[in-house]
Amino acid sequence: MAAAREIKAREVVEPGDDDAVELAKRHLVQPWPYAGSVGAEARALIGEGEDIYITDASGKRLIDGPAGMWCINVGHRREELARVMYDQAMALSYNTPWYTMNAPSAELARRIADAAPGDLSHTFFTTGGSSAVETALRFMQFYNNVRGRPEKKLIISRGGAYHGSTYLSASLNGRPRDRHWMDGADELVIKLSSPDPFRRPKEMSIDAFTDFLVDQFRDTVARVGAGRIGAFVGEPVQASGGVVVPPDGYLKRIREICRENEILYVSDEVVTGFGRLGHLFASGDVFGLDPDMITFAKGVTSGYFPLGGVIISERLLEELRRSNHPDALFGHGLTYTSHPIGCAVALKNLDLLEEGVLQHAREIAPYFQARLKTLEELPLVGEVRGAGLMACVECVADRESKDPLQLDKDVGKRIDAHCHELGLLVRPLINMCVMSPPLIISREQIDDMVAILREGISRTMDDLRKEGVWRG
Structure with missing residues (x-):
């Protein structure tokens, strides 16, 4: 696998290369952009992924909290899937x-x-x-x-x-x-x-x-x-x-x-x-x-x-x-x-799921939900809810009124920024943080994820208090 990683086209922009940021700002239209920045923005550059982790342009390793976009279920860098893509492309690409x-x-x-x-x-x-x-x-x-x-x-x-x-x-x-x-x-x-x-x-x-x-x-x-x-x-x-x-x-x-x-x-x-x-x-x-x-x-x-x-x-x-x-x-x-390549990859992915990943997900889900539920101890958190290996931490200004923090609509982004610094990627949704890690996550990795999320929320509470937009 290491040898395969070394074979890269010369024209590929390497992760961390400043050129990639400038190229994005000049030529790439990102999904869900705002009019004021459409076609002129760069987002967090991700270089590599392995297991439940991704590495950003600075070399920082992060827990992939959203599993890409709810999808990296068997984890990053699975050689079995990469090999199937190659084999099927060499047999019939389309x-x-x-x-x-x-x-x-x-x-x-x-x-x-x-x-x-x-x-x-x-x-x-x-x-x-x-x-x-x-x-x-x-x-x-x-x-x-x-x-x-x-x-x-x-x-x-x-x-x-x-x-x-x-x-x-x-x-x-x-x-x-x-x-x-x-x-x-x-x-x-x-x-x-x-x-x-x-x-x-x-x-x-x-x-x-x-x-x-x-x-x-x-x-x-x-x-x-x-x-x-x-x-x-x-x-x-x-x-x-x-x-x-x-x-x-x-x-x-x-x-x-x-x-x-x-x-x-x-x-x-x-x-x-x-x-x-x-x-x-x-x-x-x-x-x-x-x-x-x-x-x-x-x-x-x-x-x-x-x-x-x-x-x-x-x-x-x-x-x-x-x-x-x-x-x-x-x-x-x-x-x-x-598509023949997509279907071939899905067949191998099914094998991986049925050969143990599904069973692991069922066994570890109660622990995942229970550990995240402890975040309700934090006064900014109105509710932690979820099922299986998907969960949401919803923040509120006041638990009685359940006000979704109308004074600051970027609470989720604030938490994500702190968590990124600490080693966790979060899916921010206005006043919510969504977690849906790869299904292969371990108990120890869940503990790491929750500890980082707790600290990220705590730092956000401090920020909001200092700015006078929240009194919790």
């Missing part, structure tokens, strides 16, 4: 999916079908999570057109949701800041309340909150009309919304209402799939659901290659095959659908 196919995609589809809940038996492969959700929505539209229900196209989403950055998928997003300056297909989307127990009315019990959420869904179906609603799209755990874990039983009750009204239930497992909650799919194994479709990405290749997909119910496909429109064309596809 084939057009329009009129040819490859063996890795067929085998991967079979293994996914074996692991998926209910009658989810067929997979359409995409390039990532956004295109997976987009595909699910376009399939819903096609399905209802073929079945003679062209008016059954509305989509129900929720506050706090994040489903992607393509036009339809982004239209489902329920975080206001995502949509303030962006257009969307608002005429197609109905947004309901976030299933966030922490933000429920103060006097409302969890059971009453669950009933409220379910009644809101049922009343919306009755008011709008089931004949106009095509799909409900929901993350089992709202990831980018702040790791919102819904109340027990809520998702199953929503599923039943969908079934009663022929509304397709799309479970967005782009984050929770492939091990984040200790199982290949959380929908069935954790939440007892049998969705009509599951979308996935990220952990399917542990971030080593862009790949996503939609798993579709056998029932839906049978209904299309039995329809009176056998010549109706599902006019949807991507240049990199069923």
